[in-house]
Amino acid sequence: MKQWMATSPHETIDILEAELHQIGIHDQEKQHRAILFDCDLETAYRAHYQLRTASRLQRIISKFEVNDLNELETNLKSIHWPDWLRHHKGFIIRPVLSDDDAVALGEESVINSFVSSIQNAPFEKHPPKYTPDADNPITLVPFVRNNICVLSVDTAGKALHKRGWRVNGHPAVLKETLAATILMMAGYDGSETLLDPMCGSGTVAIEAAYIALNKAPLIHRSKDDFALEHLANFDRQLWRKIGDQLRAKKKQDLDHPIYASDINEKFVEVARKGALRARVEKYMNFETNSFLDLDPPTEAGLLITNLPYGERIGKDYLNSLYSSVGNILKEKYSNWRIALLVPVKAPIHLLDFKPTKEYRLSNGALPVKLLIKD
Numbered sequence: 522m523k524q525w526m527a528t529s530p531h532e533t534i535d536i537l538e539a540e541l542h543q544i545g546i547h548d549q550e551k552q553h554r555a556i557l558f559d560c561d562l563e564t565a566y567r568a569h570y571q572l573r574t575a576s577r578l579q580r581i582i583s584k585f586e587v588n589d590l591n592e593l594e595t596n597l598k599s600i601h602w603p604d605w606l607r608h609h610k611g612f613i614i615r616p617v618l619s620d621d622d623a624v625a626l627g628e629e630s631v632i633n634s635f636v637s638s639i640q641n642a643p644f645e646k647h648p649p650k651y652t653p654d655a656d657n658p659i660t661l662v663p664f665v666r667n668n669i670c671v672l673s674v675d676t677a678g679k680a681l682h683k684r685g686w687r688v689n690g691h692p693a694v695l696k697e698t699l700a701a702t703i704l705m706m707a708g709y710d711g712s713e714t715l716l717d718p719m720c721g722s723g724t725v726a727i728e729a730a731y732i733a734l735n736k737a738p739l740i741h742r743s744k745d746d747f748a749l750e751h752l753a754n755f756d757r758q759l760w761r762k763i764g765d766q767l768r769a770k771k772k773q774d775l776d777h778p779i780y781a782s783d784i785n786e787k788f789v790e791v792a793r794k795g796a797l798r799a800r801v802e803k804y805m806n807f808e809t810n811s812f813l814d815l816d817p818p819t820e821a822g823l824l825i826t827n828l829p830y831g832e833r834i835g836k837d838y839l840n841s842l843y844s845s846v847g848n849i850l851k852e853k854y855s856n857w858r859i860a861l862l863v864p865v866k867a868p869i870h871l872l873d874f875k876p877t878k879e880y881r882l883s884n885g886a887l888p889v890k891l892l893i894k895d
């Protein structure tokens with residue numbers, strides 16, 4: 522049984538696999554939307570701070586057979602809950618019953634079996650409370666398929682795209698994990714100029730600054746924000762040591778500049794404030810300007826952007842914007858590498874853009890494509 526699991530959308534799982542390798546985790550088993558892995562505790566802690574594209578991280582507690590509720594209850598008796606949970610932190614159960622036999626167990630009955638097992642466990646003071654309405658409870662996830670239950674506890678707490686720096690004020694932001702994914706798919710590593718000329722709230726440019734500075738994306742999460750900090754087996758000293766080591770590895774400056782601009786002044790302000798909270802603002806160049814009037818800041822580099830979609834702007838405007846963007850790319854950016862994230866339904870043909878690579882992704886519920894020209 523592997524000890525850890527990282528999840529991500531299935532279409533970006535290869536990037537997650539590469540990230541795990543990069544931080545020294547080679548014992549991996551790829552599944553649908555998840556990678557199971559084994560490593561020492563130090564490396565697992567590092568993964569919590571460092572993974573840019575994972576949605577969640579989970580620690581696997583147990584794996585056992587479950588043909589009916591009696592068997593579930595018997596197997597739960599062999600879990601020593603005080604090794605995992607602490608009396609002061611409430612918990613919830615989120616069962617994933619993924620085939621007919623699992624569904625037949627009944628979600629409520631599965632939850633009840635867990636709650637009673639935990640509440641009868643030998644805690645020193647008292648057992649933790651079952652708190653389905655609490656803000657950030659410890660989440661236990663029994664995943665049942667083929668009569669096997671893999672039980673894990675969510676160690677991330679808040680989803681990992683919540684880096685802690687987001688400022689509200691833009692209606693169509695990308696998840697930070699998706700921004701990091703498209704940067705990695707485009708091969709960005711900080712060794713060239715980066716420009717996002719339709720930056721919105723600045724997600725792509727801020728994630729780029731983190732990559733270029735070798736800065737761990739979750740290093741500024743507040744104390745106690747990761748669920749693993751509330752587990753009984755948490756090693757605070759080791760956690761601090763890893764945090765300090767990662768902070769020390771951050772570069773002092775960028776090797777190549779990062780530019781971010783948008784036609785809307787308010788969005789540029791949101792991006793600047795986000796960058797300030799993310800503590801990378803001093804490394805970045807923000808500007809309010811239309812892409813159509815912008816001049817390339819350097820001879821070459823990577824232009825990466827998430828083009829607007831027609832939901833809030835008129836169809837005529839969208840068509841003319843896509844044609845103009847296509848023309849500008851040909852006229853002014855022929856030396857640049859280009860990466861465009863566009864909704865599948867957008868008038869992509871009007872860009873007249875011939876990608877060398879193309880990836881299908883999802884931006885929330887919206888199917889999108891990443892078009893790359895190297």
Ligand SMILES: C[S@@+](CC[C@H](N)C(=O)[O-])C[C@H]1O[C@@H](n2cnc3c(N)ncnc32)[C@H](O)[C@@H]1O
Pocket residue numbers: 691693694695696718719720721722723724725782783784785788810811812813827828829830842
């Ligand atoms: C889909 S949003 C980008 C969202 C961004 N990736 C984020 O995570 O916040 C597209 C952006 O393009 C900007 N935009 C539209 N037309 C533009 C133009 N001609 N020049 C520059 N920016 C433009 C919009 O103001 C909007 O912020």
